[in-house]
Amino acid sequence: MTREAGAPFGAAPPSAGAAIVTRGLTKRFRGGQVAVDSLDLDVPRGSVYGFLGPNGSGKTTTIRMLLGLVAPTAGEHTLLGLPLAGALPRVGALVEGPAFYPYLSGEANLRRFDAADPTASGATVRRRVGEALDRVGLGAAAGKRYRNYSLGMRQRLAIAAALLGPRELLVLDEPTNGLDPQGTREVRALVKEIAADGTTVFVSSHLLAEVEQMCTHAAIMSTGRLVAQGTIASLSGGQVSRVRIETPDPAGAARVLAALGLADVRATDAEVTAELGGHAPERVNAALVGEGVAVRGLSVVRPSLEDVFVGLTGEGFDVDG
Template sequence: MTVVTQEAGAPFGAAPPSGDSAIVTRGLTKQFRGGQIAVDALDLTVPRGSVFGFLGPNGSGKTTTIRMLLGLVTPTAGEYSVLGLPLADALPRVGALVEGPAFYPYLSGEANLFRFDAADPTAPGGTAKRRVGEALERVGLSAAAGKRFRNYSLGMRQRLAIAAALLGPRELLILDEPTNGLDPQGTREVRALVKEIAADGTTVFVSSHLLTEVEQMCTHAAIMRTGNLVAQGTIASLNGGLATRVRVETPDVADAARVLGTLGLADVRTADGGAASVTAELGAQAPEDINAALVREGVAVRGLAVVRPSLEDVFVGLTGEGFDVDG
C-alpha cells in the first residue's frame, strides 16, 4: 500500500522505498480540525519479519498512525508504504485489530468468524470452513468454537479477534493495544500467540502503552510522545543507550558511596527519601569485585544487584517524564 500526500504549495515526492521493510513512513503527519497535530512528521521503518512494538502513552498518536497506515484516515502530509504494494494488493495481505474486538455477543466464536469471512470480498468462499477452523486452532480456540462470544473471557475475545485477522495468509499483522484490559493470564496468552505468529514468518506491528510487555514480546520498537517519534531501533540498541548500573543495599550509605567512588565507578547516587541504598554506573567492574571491596572496607552489604536499563528508563532519559503522561 503506497500513499503520497501533498501539503499546500509543496511538490509531490516519490513514495518511500520498501526494500526489506514491511512499513516505511516519511514525514507522515495528521492534523485535525482546530489545529491539533496528532502525528507530526513521522519517519518510521519496520523491518520485515520483526515483532515491532509501537510505544507511547495514551494520546501519543499510535492509533492515528495505524489508521493512516490502513487507509482509514487520510494523512495531512507525508508519505508511507505498506509491503511496498498498491492498496488493493496490500490489504488482503494485512490482518488488523484496531481499538478492540467487535463481535455479535449471541453468536458463537465460529459463527462470528464466518460472518467476518463472508464480509471479505477477496476471501474464497469454497475454503471458508477450512480457514475458519485453521484460524481457531491457531489461536487455541478450537474447543470453544461453539461457545457464544458473550461467554468468552477477555483473553479469549482478544484471541478471537486475532483469529479474525488471520483468516487468510498474512504478511503483516497490525495489533492496536492487544493486551489492553487483560488479566495476567490473558496477557500471557496473547504474548505467546504473537510470538508464535512471528515465528511463522509474519511481521507483527504491536502498539502498546505497556513497556514491560513490549520488552518481553518484541524484537524492535519505536517510542512516541505527543505525536513525535522519540526513538526507534532494536530492543537491545534502545536499552544499550543507557549505562548498566549496580545497586548496593546497605545501612552504610555514605561509606558505600565513598568506596564506589574510590573504585572509579561513575555517577554515584544515593537513593532519595532516605532509602538505604546507593547506585553507580557499573562500567567494566565485575559485581563480585565491587562486593569484595565493600566488605573489605567494613560496609554492611545487605544486597547487591546489577540493574540493566529498561525501555521506561530510555523514555524517561529522552523526555524527562514518566511513561504515564498522557499526550
C-alpha cells in the same frame, strides 16, 4: 481472484522491502491540531515491533493512516514494499478492540468475517475458520457464544479474524488493553507464536512492561512525534546501568565505589547505588569485600523503556494503563 484451496495457513509468501516504511507521515485535524507530525518509521521484516506511547500520542491515528482508514495530510508510506492496495490482502489488523455478534458462536462470527472478504474461497471456509480458531487456542470453544467468552478469549478471537488468510504483516492496536493478567499473558504468548511463524507483528501499546517482554524492536512516540526507534537493546543502551549494593555499612560502600571511579554514588540507610559504567559487577563486589564492607546483596539495575522515555522527553509515562 480467490485464494486457492491448498494455500498454506500462516504467513504469506514474502514480498520485497521492509514491513513498514513511513516518510514524513503527518495528520492534522481541523483547528490545527497535529495528531502525527512528520513520522519516519522503519519496521524490519520478522520483527515484533512495539509502537509505544501514552494515550493520545498518535498511535491509533498512525495505524489508521497505515491501513488506509484515514488519509494523511502529508507524507507517504509503504507496507511490505507494495502500494497500499496491493499490500492489504497480505495484512491482518485489529484496531481499537474487537466487535462481534454477542449471540453468535466464535465460529459463526469468523464465518461472517470471512464472507466479507472478496478474495476468500467459499469452498475452504470451514478449514480456514477451523485453522484460525486452533491457531489462537479457541478450537474447543468454537461453538461457544461470544457473549460467554472471557476478555482474553475475545481478543484471541479478534486476532483469529485477522489471521483467516495467510498474513505477512499483523497490525494490533492495544491488544492487551483492559485484559486481566491471565488474558495479557495469553495474548503475549500468541503474538510471539505468530512472529515465530514468520509474520511481522506491529503492536501498539501504552504499557512499557508489555512491550519489553513481547517485542524485539520499538518506536517511542510523544505528542505525535517519534522520539526514538530501534531494537529494545539499542534503545536501552543509551542509558547507563546502575549497581545496587545492600549493606549495613552504606558509608563504607559509598567510599569504596567512589574510589573505584563509579559515578553518581547515592547512599541511603540500607543501600548504595552508583552508575556501573564499564566496571564489572563482580570486581565491584570483590573490592567491597576486600575493604571489609559487608555485602548482603548486589544487583545490576538495567535501564527500562520507562527510563529511556523519561530521559528522552523529561515526561512521566502511564506504565500501568
